[in-house]
Amino acid sequence: MLxxxxxxxxxxxxxxxxxxxxxxxxxxxxxxVGSNGSGKSTLLRCISGVYKPDDGRVxxxxxxxxxxxxxxxxxxxxxxxxxxxxxxxxxxxxxxxKSTYKNFDIDTYKYLLSVFPLNESARLSTFSKGMRRxxxxxxxxxxxxxxxxxxxxxxxxxxxxxxxxxNIIIDSTExxxxxxxxxxxNLREIEDMCDHISLLHEGKLIADGGIEEVxxxxxxxxxxxxxxxxxxxxxxxDLMKIEQNGSVISxxxxxxxxxxxxxxxxxxxxxxxCIDVSLEEAFIYELEVLGYDVKSIEA
Amino acid sequence: xxxxxxxxxxxxxxxLLFSTINKNAGVIILMSLAxxxxxxxxxxxxxxxxxxxxxxxxxxxxxLDILYGVxxxxxxxxxxxxxxxxxAYLYKKQSSDVFxxxxxxxxxxxxxxxxxxxxxxxxxxxxxxxxxxVLSFFYPTYAxxxxxxxxxxxxxxxxxxxxxxxxSLIFIIGAGSAFDLILSFFGFNTAVLVVGGIxxxxxxxxxxxxxxxxxGIMRIVSPVYFLGEKAALFxxxxxxxxxxxxxxxxxxxxxxxxxxxxxxxxxxxxxxxxGGQAYAYKFIYIICAxxxxxxxxxxxxxxxxxxxxTKELSPIGIIFFIVGAIITTVVYGAVTNRGFKRxxxxxxxxxxxxxxxxxxxxxxxxxxxxxxxxxPEKKAISSVVVDFDDAFINFNDADKALKLHKAIIEKxxxxxxxxxxxxxxxxxxINYNLDKDGKDVLMRKYFVDKVKxxxxxxxxxxxxxxxxxxxxxxxxxxGDSIELWGGKSxxxxxxxxxxxxxxxxxxxxxxxxxxxxxxxxxxxxxxSAENQTKHSVINVTLxxxxxxxxxxxxxxxxxxxxxxxxxxxxxxxxxEDTIG
Numbered sequence: 001m002l003x004x005x006x007x008x009x010x011x012x013x014x015x016x017x018x019x020x021x022x023x024x025x026x027x028x029x030x031x032x033v034g035s036n037g038s039g040k041s042t043l044l045r046c047i048s049g050v051y052k053p054d055d056g057r058v059x060x061x062x063x064x065x066x067x068x069x070x071x072x073x074x075x076x077x078x079x080x081x082x083x084x085x086x087x088x089x090x091x092x093x094x095x096x097x098k099s100t101y102k103n104f105d106i107d108t109y110k111y112l113l114s115v116f117p118l119n120e121s122a123r124l125s126t127f128s129k130g131m132r133r134x135x136x137x138x139x140x141x142x143x144x145x146x147x148x149x150x151x152x153x154x155x156x157x158x159x160x161x162x163x164x165x166x167n168i169i170i171d172s173t174e175x176x177x178x179x180x181x182x183x184x185x186n187l188r189e190i191e192d193m194c195d196h197i198s199l200l201h202e203g204k205l206i207a208d209g210g211i212e213e214v215x216x217x218x219x220x221x222x223x224x225x226x227x228x229x230x231x232x233x234x235x236x237x238d239l240m241k242i243e244q245n246g247s248v249i250s251x252x253x254x255x256x257x258x259x260x261x262x263x264x265x266x267x268x269x270x271x272x273x274c275i276d277v278s279l280e281e282a283f284i285y286e287l288e289v290l291g292y293d294v295k296s297i298e299a
Numbered sequence: 300x301x302x303x304x305x306x307x308x309x310x311x312x313x314x315l316l317f318s319t320i321n322k323n324a325g326v327i328i329l330m331s332l333a334x335x336x337x338x339x340x341x342x343x344x345x346x347x348x349x350x351x352x353x354x355x356x357x358x359x360x361x362x363l364d365i366l367y368g369v370x371x372x373x374x375x376x377x378x379x380x381x382x383x384x385x386x387a388y389l390y391k392k393q394s395s396d397v398f399x400x401x402x403x404x405x406x407x408x409x410x411x412x413x414x415x416x417x418x419x420x421x422x423x424x425x426x427x428x429x430x431x432x433v434l435s436f437f438y439p440t441y442a443x444x445x446x447x448x449x450x451x452x453x454x455x456x457x458x459x460x461x462x463x464x465x466x467s468l469i470f471i472i473g474a475g476s477a478f479d480l481i482l483s484f485f486g487f488n489t490a491v492l493v494v495g496g497i498x499x500x501x502x503x504x505x506x507x508x509x510x511x512x513x514x515g516i517m518r519i520v521s522p523v524y525f526l527g528e529k530a531a532l533f534x535x536x537x538x539x540x541x542x543x544x545x546x547x548x549x550x551x552x553x554x555x556x557x558x559x560x561x562x563x564x565x566x567x568x569x570x571x572x573x574g575g576q577a578y579a580y581k582f583i584y585i586i587c588a589x590x591x592x593x594x595x596x597x598x599x600x601x602x603x604x605x606x607x608x609t610k611e612l613s614p615i616g617i618i619f620f621i622v623g624a625i626i627t628t629v630v631y632g633a634v635t636n637r638g639f640k641r642x643x644x645x646x647x648x649x650x651x652x653x654x655x656x657x658x659x660x661x662x663x664x665x666x667x668x669x670x671x672x673x674x675p676e677k678k679a680i681s682s683v684v685v686d687f688d689d690a691f692i693n694f695n696d697a698d699k700a701l702k703l704h705k706a707i708i709e710k711x712x713x714x715x716x717x718x719x720x721x722x723x724x725x726x727x728x729i730n731y732n733l734d735k736d737g738k739d740v741l742m743r744k745y746f747v748d749k750v751k752x753x754x755x756x757x758x759x760x761x762x763x764x765x766x767x768x769x770x771x772x773x774x775x776x777x778g779d780s781i782e783l784w785g786g787k788s789x790x791x792x793x794x795x796x797x798x799x800x801x802x803x804x805x806x807x808x809x810x811x812x813x814x815x816x817x818x819x820x821x822x823x824x825x826x827s828a829e830n831q832t833k834h835s836v837i838n839v840t841l842x843x844x845x846x847x848x849x850x851x852x853x854x855x856x857x858x859x860x861x862x863x864x865x866x867x868x869x870x871x872x873x874x875e876d877t878i879g
Contacts, residue, residue: 011572050399050571067567069311073402083393085322092322099314100401 001025002047002147002179006056009042009203016042018203019056024181024196026146027173031190031211032183033279034200035287040183041080043200044149047181048077060147073102076145080152082136090120090135094142101143109142115164129156137165141172148172148180154189166193191279199283201290207282215282220252223264223272237263240285252277252285312407319385319415327419330377334423338366339430346438366431367452367534374424374456375463381416382467383480388574390476395574409468409566417464421457428453455533458551462526465558472565473583475576479635483578483587488523490590495520497597498659501611505664507671507713510728510744522554577635584635585648588628592652595627596620610716612660620656625649674704675731675741685759686728687747689840689853692765697731699762703755704729704743712751723749723831727756753826760825761818766811769852772843773804781807783870785839785854798839800870807841810866811852817860830857837867 007020016039024030034040045051046058049065049072057064065071084093090113098104113120116134118127124135133156140148148169154162170193172178184190190197197214199207207214218240224247234242238254247270253260257274264272277285320327341362386409388394398408432449470487474480495516502509502516517524533547565580573579600611600620607615625646632645639645666672683700685692694700707713707727717724727747733739749756759765773781779801787796802810824830837860841852856863 045396045571048396048400050396052570067404069402069404069407072400073311075400077396077400079393079396081393083391083397088322095321096318099318100311100403102309102311102402 002058002060002181003062004043004047004056004058007043007046007053007058008055009039009046009051010054011042015203017046017053020200020203020205021056022198022205022208024179026179027177028179028196029169029173029194030179030181031194031197032181032200033185033187033190033197033283034183035202037202038200039203040200041151042203044077044079044151044181044183047147048072048075048149050077074146075149076101076140076143076147077149078133078136078140078151078153080155082132084124084132084135087123087125089123090118090138093124093135093139094120097139097143103144104142105144106142108144109138112138112141112168115168116161130158130161133157134161141168144176144178146178148178150180150182150184152184153182154184154186162189169193187278187280187283197279199286201287206290207286211279215277215279216257217254218252218277218282218285219255219257219260220250220275220277220281221260221264221272222275223249223251223267223269225249225267225269229267233267240289311401311403312411315401315403315408315411316415316418319412320418323381323384323415323419327422330420330423331426334370334427335430337369338427339434341366342431342434346434363431364534366427367456370424370427371456371459371530374420374460377420378417378460378464379467381419382413382464382471383477385412385416386468386471387477389472389569389579390474390480390574392572392574395571399571405567405569406563409563413464413468417460420460424456424460425453428456455530455547455551458548458555459526459530461555462551462558465555465562466522468562469558469565470583472562472569473578473580475573475579479577479584482634483583486587486591487583488521490587490594491520492517492524493594493597494590495524497593497656498663501660501663502667504611504715505660506667507708508743508745509670510742526550526554577637585651588631588635588645588648589652589655591631592624592628592649593656595630596622596624596649596652596656599623599626612664617657621650621653624652624656628652672708673741674701674708675733677701679733680731681734682732684728684730684732686730687725687756688760689838689851689855690760690765692759692762693768694762694764699755699759699764700729700731703727703752703759706752706755707745707747710751712747713745714748715746717746717748721832723826723828725749749826749831750828754823756826757823761815765852766815769841769843769850770808770811772845772850773807775845776804776843779803779806780843782842783839783867784842785837787837787867787871797872798837798867798870799872802841810841810854810863813866814854814856814860814863817856817863821859825859830859837864839867 002022002024004020004022007017008015009017016037018039020039020043032040032043042051046053047065049068052066059065059068060071060074063071065075085096088096094104094106094109098106116138118131118135118138124132127135137150137153154165157165166189169178169180173180182190182194191211194211197207197209197211198205199214226247228244228247228249231242231244234249234251234253237251237260239251240254241250241252243250249269251264261272261274345362388398401408403411428449432446435446435449467484470480470484474483496513498520499511499513499516502511514524514528518528519525529547529550569579578584597611597620600616600623603619604611604613604616607613609615611620626649628649629639629642629645632641632648633639662668677697680697680701683694683697685694685700685703725747727745729743729745731741733741747756781802781804783798783800783802785798787798788794789796818825821830837854837856839854841854843850854863854867856867858864
């Protein structure tokens with residue numbers, strides 16, 4: 001199990017991670033979403049042992065990952081921009097990883113090379129952005145990690161390759177019990193692939209749980225009233241947003257759907273309905289509550 | 300059955316080490332080829348030429364020196380470059396992520412990358428020395444050197460490579476970008492030499508008794524200078540003989556160990572997120588900026604000090620030092636921070652530079668923690684040499700020298716800025732040997748007002764030791780081989796006559812006897828202002844050459860030395876030879 005307790009990382013006075021706590025079970029696909037600068041990449045770097053936490057701890061089965069080869073050998077981290085040794089080709093990079101990762105599996109490497117059609121003798125510097133990412137993914141997956149950390153995993157990949165990668169990840173998770181942590185801005189992909197999600201904002205974990213759990217907690221209700229109640233009345237709910245347009249009240253609230261609907265119905269609306277909220281909407285509402293400039297995102 | 304590979308213990312450290320060497324194989328082969336062209340290439344060419352012309356064989360030792368020197372310097376430079384190449388991942392986030400996420404500890408990662416670079420340079424160096432050893436075995440009659448000499452040079456070369464590697468790591472790990480690495484490495488190593496020169500200049504002017512050479516300070520402030528000088532001495536004095544050069548080996552080992560320890564600590568605590576910033580450790584920037592500030596401040600201060608004909612520690616000197624230091628640190632800060640983002644902090648560093656300089660100046664001007672007043676105990680002195688004017692006197696009994704030393708300090712006779720026109724003055728050097736090996740030496744140099752210490756100066760000048768040391772040499776002189784040369788100037792200061800003669804041992808003894816008697820008669824007034832500024836004087840030197848070691852004795856007379864003058868006047872050259 002991958003755990004973090006009170007994980008804190010500060011860069012020149014500003015907290016990139018502020019007391020983050022989580023537990024990730026083995027064999028799941030974990031999505032990490034958040035606004036720009038929310039600390040997603042920093043969190044991945046702390047997990048992979050690149051950064052030393054200023055406070056708290058993060059590691060596998062209670063053992064910190066920083067400066068710990070036995071833990072780090074179970075983790076493969078692919079940053080948002082893949083890096084390869086200068087003037088190297090895929091074959092040389094495979095040799096590089098083979099020399100440092102005990103579990104590097106040449107059969108897996110060959111299999112993945114057949115899935116992602118790349119020339120292993122060509123210089124990686126001549127590859128396109130998407131090809132470079134494919135190459136990096138081949139290498140990372142070939143190390144047979146227990147935990148695969150992907151920062152913007154699908155960035156630069158075409159639709160076919162996205163689907164292929166998605167299938168490989170799901171397959172590896174099922175076959176080997178690999179845990180995948182994907183940090184991404186692309187909530188649609190996260191929603192499709194992940195069975196668990198965390199929402200980061202300004203270094204703090206503000207939501208954490210299964211996809212249904214996170215988006216299912218938030219409900220958007222529209223109700224039409226003959227006599228529109230005062231907005232204060234709705235403050236009894238865990239209100240995230242409320243708007244009035246004539247006799248129509250639109251509100252977003254957290255909590256049990258039936259409880260919220262029961263409360264709204266108790267105000268005798270002419271009409272009321274609860275609309276399902278997508279992960280993306282849930283993400284925006286959560287950030288709006290925290291004062292993030294949602295309007296500029298919508299624009 | 301288990302495969303042989305699975306039996307072997309997997310080591311990511313050595314895996315990365317060999318992977319890095321493998322990656323650099325092309326460069327290693329090229330370096331090896333270059334080395335083999337150099338050695339044995341040049342040697343074989345010269346040896347084949349020397350079969351026809353023996354004179355060519357004499358050039359071999361020169362080649363040998365060049366080989367040792369060039370290989371030593373180039374291998375140390377290459378080690379630094381290799382370290383940079385192998386640790387350049389520190390300066391970019393993407394590469395830093397990859398390397399720091401590898402399943403290695405920081406120490407293992409540092410070791411594998413540094414060792415890979417070291418082995419890469421070691422291979423061509425070893426090939427060169429090995430081929431030289433083979434040559435020395437097959438051509439023993441040529442001056443290639445013995446196997447032990449070659450092995451000594453090889454060992455010292457390796458130790459220096461280690462020291463250079465460790466030293467460069469401090470800067471490589473401390474920097475956050477390649478540009479700032481270059482700036483800090485060359486900036487620091489140049490600035491410490493300049494600051495050493497500044498301290499030397501301050502001591503020379505403000506620290507009474509200071510007599511160290513410029514190199515003395517350099518050895519303290521610059522590890523590069525210290526080790527470089529040791530290597531040069533190893534090559535020149537010890538002819539690459541290891542038993543005689545344990546100190547060069549010891550120094551290289553100590554430096555390498557200390558620098559590697561510092562590097563390992565720095566790397567262990569280095570924050571990976573610093574990659575791409577100017578410095579991973581700000582203290583390197585602060586040190587470089589302060590050093591640069593001192594250099595800049597002193598440069599500007601000197602311009603105004605020289606033009607105003609004043610002293611370094613005068614108000615003008617101090618004001619322009621502060622201005623110069625601030626300008627330098629602001630410029631340095633602008634270069635480092637890529638703009639004037641930290642303008643105020645740069646000013647603070649400029650002020651800090653001035654304060655550091657101020658502290659140094661105060662320490663120097665206040666006598667450097669008792670340096671000025673330190674006079675050794677008589678019982679600790681095995682011998683002492685006093686050197687001033689034309690006298691160079693070796694005392695086994697240090698009494699007179701100690702009295703002179705005390706008088707200089709107590710009567711404040713030392714003054715770097717005394718009026719040299721109207722005041723009789725001279726440099727007095729007192730060198731104490733504090734043990735019989737002569738390793739522990741206390742040296743002092745003073746620019747003195749002779750009149751203030753005329754009694755003590757006279758006691759030394761007229762001491763028996765001064766005469767007896769020269770007189771001993773006379774016993775071994777045959778014929779008239781003692782040379783007398785000098786001149787006589789007359790009262791109106793417009794005429795000058797050359798004095799030259801060749802004396803026998805007995806003539807010299809008589810001259811010295813007369814001179815000594817008259818000198819004692821004149822007494823300490825010999826160093827009175829009136830006497831010392833007389834125009835009518837004879838100033839001659841007696842020189843003997845014993846086994847190619849010349850010894851000289853100076854004689855200075857005024858009208859108070861009638862008998863001595865009578866003898867010396869007989870050696871005045873004819874009118875045609877005199878200079879008007």
